[in-house]
Amino acid sequence: MSADARGWSIGRWLTVIAIAAAVLLLAVLVSGGITLNNLTGARNRLLDVIGPQRLGAIQLETALLNQESGVRGYQLGRQPEFLAPYTDGVRSQADAVTQLRKAGAVPGTQIGDDLEAVLRAAATWQAAAAPTIAPGAPPVTPAEVERGRMLFDAVRAALDAQLDHLAAVRDTGRAELDTAASFLNAMAVAVAVLVVLLFVVLFLGLRQVITRPILRLAGQVREVADHDVHRPVRGSGPREIAQLGTDVEAMRQRILDEVAELEQAHALLDRRTRELERSNADLEQFAYVASHDLQEPLRKVASFCQLLQRRYQGLLDERGEQYIEYAVDGAKRMQGLINDLLAFSRVGRRPGEHVVADAGVLVDDALANLEVALSLSGGKVTRGDLPEVRVEPALMTAVFQNLIGNALKFKGETPPEVRVTAERDGDDWVFSVSDNGIGIDAEYAERVFALFQRLHTRNAYPGTGIGLALCRRIVEHHGGRIWLDTEATDTTFRFTLPAREDNGDV
Template identity: 45%
Template sequence: MSRTLSPLAPPKPPRGLGRLPAGRWFLLVGAIVTLLFAASIAFTLKTMNDTREARATLIEVIDPLVLHTLEMSTSISNEESTMRGYGRTNEAFYLQDYDIAEKASATAKAKIEALLPRVPELRDEADRLFAATDNWRRVYAQEIVRQVPETGKDTASNLAPVNTEAFGAVRAALAAQQSHLTLLHGDAASRLERGWDVFYGALATLAAVLLLAAIAFTLLVRYVVLRPVAALQAQVRQVAAGDFDTRLNVTRPAEMAELSGHVDAMRRRVLREWRETQRAQQALADQAAELKRSNSELEQFAYVASHDLQEPLRKVSSFSQMLEQRYGDQLDDRAKQYIKFAVDGAKRMQLLINDLLDFSRVGRVTGDRVPTSTTEALQTALDNLGARIEDTGATVVHDDLPVVSGNKLLLTQLFQNLIGNAIKFRSEEPPKIVVTAERKDGMWEFACSDNGIGVDAKYADRIFLIFQRLHPRDVYPGTGIGLALCRKIVEYHGGRIWLEESPDHKGTTFRWTLEATDE
């Protein structure tokens, strides 16, 4: 009967700073560091966002506006020069160049219009530029085209004052917008530079916070963890060196103080249990000696059962047969039947004794398990059953069977019992027996299938019990130990055996597992 251990008594609570658990120390310091770190991160992220916005404004808005304004200035200048050339020469190709320049101006204007929502302060200058450009086209370009058929090459000189005034307004609007863009570009560049400066300062602050956090946690770990652990380690080493009376005591933090108290309580209990174990081991040694003596007596009993107990049975059988042979003519049929009963009973008793001996010897006197070829064990079993196989016309086929960790004698007995049962419990057809094996989860699963009379699934457990029979002895002879012996052999090899309850064929299928080997 196992003895239930009582729980250890709680250790004395620590005093002073030792009352503060390590978790509280780390929580306090961690909270402070987290707040500083969060503030630094927030400031850094804000700085990064401002810098990104300044950079985006400069690269994605201001610079493109400067470029598109320059493009528009160039295209409008091309419009003016081509239209002026057309007014002087009346050559049609100038109109083609004017159309190209006007389209370029329209494209630049569209791009400027797309960017203006992001720079609303430039809207007034852009509107003045667009209005001045439209006015120049209306009062000069369109008039040139209209008057050329009438005034010819004098058209340009006739409208020169109009061109000077209208295109001067365009140049003024362009200059105003370019000047405003220059101011915006300088402001954005300054913001970007300031943003980078602040960002680098934020990174330096964050690095300082991390450094301070590392220093704080290093000191905290040294004070709260390393020193107490080192003290406890030194005390434990003293105990491990054989000084079992050394008391384990650490004063801080609360967890280490409690731990040292519990470990010290366990030290005291282990010391006490060790002394009791010494006494128990002595008692166990005495029991082992008694068990060895008992096994020796069991071996002697097996010898007596196999020799001395069977000798009277052989005499009963022999003298009963001699009685029938010598005095058979003087005996009536009833007396002869009695003699037959006596001979049959003696033979069955002898067979039962042999089966019981085989059953008791499994795993005890059959040797160790070694890598064993199941093909060789099956072949030996088939050789032993050769006469019965030939008499019944049985067919036995098998796969290429593996090597397992087992005892060849027992595995031969296993195959012999299963195949013998398949032959015994055959149907009207000639017995056909199939033995297969497949690898599953580090084990070999074997199967022995036949086309015999089969076994009802409700007897799947009963058939493996010793002395259990499903048929009368005069129909199917036997002792009822065969399948029980098979189960004992399989369990000795670390496996299990079972009846397949729903085989996909007529007959019976037994399956069992055996431990695989690397060979």
């Protein structure tokens, strides 16, 4: 196979194969049509021409023999009824001649010439026999009988010649019919052989041109996928398969390049991970320092400021006592801020065990921690039926405590009313904490979850501004999300937790 042929497209290969198959089938159909036409012609000639001709010749022979029998009987017996066969034979002769003429026994043809010879011999015999059978004719003499016999022998000879010629024509027609039938059978066998050969050629051609190149390409791709990714892929065969091999090779090269980049990224990620581990270790050390070393001076400052306040109470002027009060309050707020920061930084760094807990019990624990604030605010907290969830109980209690505590803290003129509910949404539980407090503008829906973001002064509402940020971190640590529902009529915070999968809830 030449390089140009190997570079053909699949469509071109299929076109060439289809044209070759069409030419072969057309040749077979044309040959079969010619053979079938010859067979039909030979059969029609044998049945529609030769058969009627032989039948007419036999009828003519029978009619003349009947005439001869009638003449002989009358000559011997001189009875008028003995002429009946002769009379019938004359009518049958006319019918037979008419049939032969219709079947093609016209002058200039072999059968026509034979018919003319029979009719001439019959006319000569009939002319000689007519006087002997005329009414009142004298008895025939032996000489007349012999002469009539000799003339009818000529008629017999003409009839035999006619039948012999027709037999030869019949044999020739049969031979032509047998030849046409044999050739048609041979053509049928040839058609079957050509069809089988065509299918074999199509199968082998498609296998050689399309299937084998595809299998070779697939084998190379499997080799690359299973063993050696660095092995090049080469497509062969039709243009489309060769182009497919080129595309696969380009894809392999691109994958190698991306793998190399990915390995570099992994190396960089490993390096950054080690750096992050060192940074986390430094942060843990900082947390330890903040929780011990930094708080100790703050406690001393607060303690000594309180001692100064008690010892010199009434001895200092109003401004001095105010300064001491500011110092004590600043030290306490600094301690609270450090504790909140430590709690925020510890979420997710040293995760505790996730257990199945009743969310209602967690809300009750949070309310127990908020007993003083609940009593001072005169608020009321109600909850619906809450599900069991898989969480770290201490952290989730802190979420409920912060959300309910904010509702109690940011109250309006009426006593705060807080409601905690939960409803199923697909694979999650959606918890809602609603209150009738002062509310939050929609423009601050995201800002309230940031660290140290306060919407009010410390004098109006105390706090460090870390509570909602801590709630978001805890909820996301548990695989959920938290947001402020800006479409609700009351102040409503919602957060999701994955539903339990071990008890068939999902």
